[in-house]
Amino acid sequence: MKLVIVESPTKAKTISQFLGSGFKVESSYGHVRDLPEKKLGVDTEKNFEPQYVILPKAKKRVAELKSAAKKSEKVILATDTDREGEAISWHLINALGLEKKPYERIVFHEITKSAIEAALAAPREIDMRLVDAQQARRILDRLVGYKLSPFLWKKVARGLSAGRVQSVAVRLVVEREREVLSFKPEEFHTILAKFLKNTFEFSAQLIKIGKDKLEKFSIMTDAEAQKIVADLKNSDWNVESIIKKEMRRQPLAPFTTSTLQQTAFSKFGFGAKQTMVIAQQLYETGFITYMRTDSFNLSGESIAAAFKEIEKIFGKKYLLANPRIFKTKSKSAQEAHEAVRPTEPDRNPDSLKDKLTPQQFKLYDLIWRRFLATQMPTAIFEATAADISTEGKSKENYIFRATGNVLKFDGFLKVYPMKTAETELPELLENEELKLKELKSEQHFTEPPARYNEASLIKALEEHGIGRPSTYAPTMATIQARRYVLKDEQKRLRPTDIGILVNDLLVKHFPKVVDIEFTARMEEDLDDIADGKKKWQPVIKEFWVPFKENLDKKSEELSKEKIAIEKTELKCPLCEKDLIIRMSRYGKFYACTGFPACKYTAPLDPKERGEQEELGPCSKCETGRIVRRRTKKGRTFWGCSNWPKCDWASWQNPVVKKENQKE
Ligand SMILES: [Zn+2]
Ligand SMILES: [Zn+2]
Structure with missing residues (x-):
């Protein structure tokens, strides 16, 4: 019998479905060996030799795998196909003492029957270059x-x-x-003309005065803008030129790890970690290819399957003449992965609704659509720019531009909808006279970077x-x-x-x-x-x-004083020594220089300190103020700032109490 070791139980379960009775598939439950937690574990004097230890959580598992390995004729290491996966296999060899045992390393980018069979037919040695990069x-x-x-x-x-x-x-x-x-916002103004043709309202923006093209900050103040608006009162408006252009929009490249994380965030609000957890579930159950990749490669079989699926769902009109290839930017050619894509493009998301959790469904649907879109035609828009000309009272010539953008052929957008700024213009003719409906200026401010x-x-x-x-x-x-x-x-x-x-x-x-x-x-x-x-x-x-x-x-x-301690003008309410601002991992706080004799501390935020609540003077000593405090166990109470000289204290907020008494 042959023992196949992978790093996760879900993956083990999926793979065992594809293998015959001659195989046993076991999981290592992640890394089994690593640097020790309690010390550095790297000998900086001896060429950075790492001192790996069997992880405490893995001890039992290692013993079990060892005995399973002993009983098997051969061990096959089938951990993930990247540096991390290669390192897990290498650590397994060491931890299980496989050096003298026949073992094989196999790799695959997807957990499907054909991919596993192909991998088994082409085993290789451990790739120490990948292991070393991970180390x-x-x-x-x-x-x-x-x-x-x-x-x-x-x-x-x-x-x-x-x-x-x-x-x-x-x-x-x-x-x-x-x-x-x-950031200091800068003011600028635009001038907008609204026209009405039949019942169709559209607007145009001032782009040119005389020979001067307007820049963003050409009109800085409202006064300048109003002067232009006044100059244009009672003008005649004529269409000077109409330019129509065909604009094409290409589909985006297939998903890599980073674009998958970015898109899942903007579409579903998934955090990066959440996306990776869901993607890993989809990978380990055989629905998508390996999720950690920076490659745009798509296998020939997957593209052929995409073409079939596109024709089946959308018809011949949406087929490309040739596959669209995306060039990978990443330089690490050794790990020539594939992009993240569905393992079987003909597995329509809708057919999987009851097999996947709602989140898995969302992510699979997104990956499936993005992948099909890569092999679909560009979307075609017709962009129109109509320049409208007028003369002001000052005899200056003004040019306004109206723009339209209309989708003519949806192409890949059919399967992967994206925001497109579509605006329609009415049919306009050159030299046509237009009826002005409204002329106005708009004030804008530049925005800080997001x-x-x-x-x-x-x-x-x-x-x-x-x-x-x-x-x-x-x-x-x-x-x-x-x-x-x-x-x-x-x-x-x-x-x-x-x-x-x-x-x-x-x-x-x-x-x-x-x-x-x-x-x-x-x-x-x-x-x-x-x-x-x-x-x-x-x-x-x-x-x-x-x-x-x-x-x-x-x-x-460097001393701690220089880095993390700020002086203040304040005195400690308990011992009257100077207060300073200290730093904890949770942020800044006031502390007393009398420490450790005086343990006074207070939050920096006045709200947290209760100061903005105006709780008033202490009713007992009349010189202290009421302040919000916390017991050692974290329960809030109200006390006198003169404590310990004055011992006034209450569990109830005195302001609320007073209001209740009024009723
Ligand atoms: Zn003090
Ligand atoms: Zn008091």
Whole structure:
């Protein structure tokens, strides 16, 4: 009997359906071996040798797999087809002691009968280049995380962490926030003319005065705009020219990990992590191809199947003469994956409604549509630009432009609807005189750049060359779990106080760790390791030596006072010593310089402190104010600011109490 090992029980179940009785399929339940949790686990003196340990949660599983391997004639490692999957297989060989046992590594991009059979027919060795690329990422992240985090604990606040890619992501969010906050809106005006032809109303915008084409800021003030409107009173309006153009819209490329995450966010509000969980379920149950990819490739069979399906559903009119090919931007050719697509294009989403959860259905439907759209014709629009001319009282010539955009052939939009700005114009003739209905100016202000959400931050990371299909979702999750960045009600990402402080600290003192280009180059180095163009140890050494040197220097140079403590003018209400602002992982707070003798602390936010509630003076001592406090267990109560000199306290909000008594 042959033992097939995969990393997940769902995947094991799906694969076992395709294999005969000569196979047993078992799951490793993820990684079985990793760096130890309690210590660095990397020997920086000995060429960065990693000290892997069997993970505590995997000990039992490893023993079970070991005995299953002993009973089998051959072990087949069928973990996922990327660096992470290759590393899991390699760790399994070591953990199970398979070195002397005949084993095979097989890979496939989709869990279908034909793909599994093809993979079994073409086994290969472990690809150490992929394993090394994964090890290098793991070790780099470990060195940064385990060295920089304790530095932050000592210098800022306990419980903080820094990471390689995550810190760059936080930096982007912090910098965007500053752009937004420092943004000064600029005023500009547009002039709009509304016309009526028969019963059809349409509008045109002023684009030219005399020989001068209008720019965005050509009309800066309302006074300037009103002058133009006044000049145009009682003018005659004539159609000067009509230009019609055919515009084509291409379908988007098939999904990669990052575009799938972005689109699922904008269409369904799914977070990146959520999308990956659902996509993995769809992959492991055989509905879609592997979900971690940056490739646009589509297999020939899948394209042929798409053509069949398109003809069946939409007819010949929607067939292309030749397959449409999308060129992959990613450079790592060794991992020539496919794009994310349905494994069987003829599996119409509607036929799967009761087989999939509502969320799985949504994502499958999206992937299926996007894939079919790639092999459907371009959409054709007819764009019209009608220039309307008039002369003002000042004898100046004014040109207004009306634009129309009408869909002539929907093409791929039939299966993958997208927002299209369609506006219709009435039939117009050159030299036709038009009847003005209304002439007005509109005031506008320039808008600040939009804050990032998960989708646009992933897009930015990808554009900067930071992160890879396997890292986008974990990065999004980490920066929020660390509370460096939080989502607001509109799911926009905002940096927290502590996020800003840690970012500024890293930018100032560890510029390389948060340098966008440096991090992007590091990702390229990892790709080069995967391609066999570089060895992993020199890549790490090149980073480690200057990093360690700088870390040692900064550890001595910087004191906590300089980084994380701000002076204030305030006095402690308990002991009258100076109050300072300190930092915890949850943000800034007031603390007493009398610490540890005096343990007074208060939130920075006046609302949280209860100060804006105007709770009034203390009725007992008459010199103190009533303040909102919290017991050690977190229950809110009201007390006197003169405590412990005055012991007035109440469980009830005194303001509410007074109002109740009035009744
Ligand atoms: Zn004090
Ligand atoms: Zn009092």
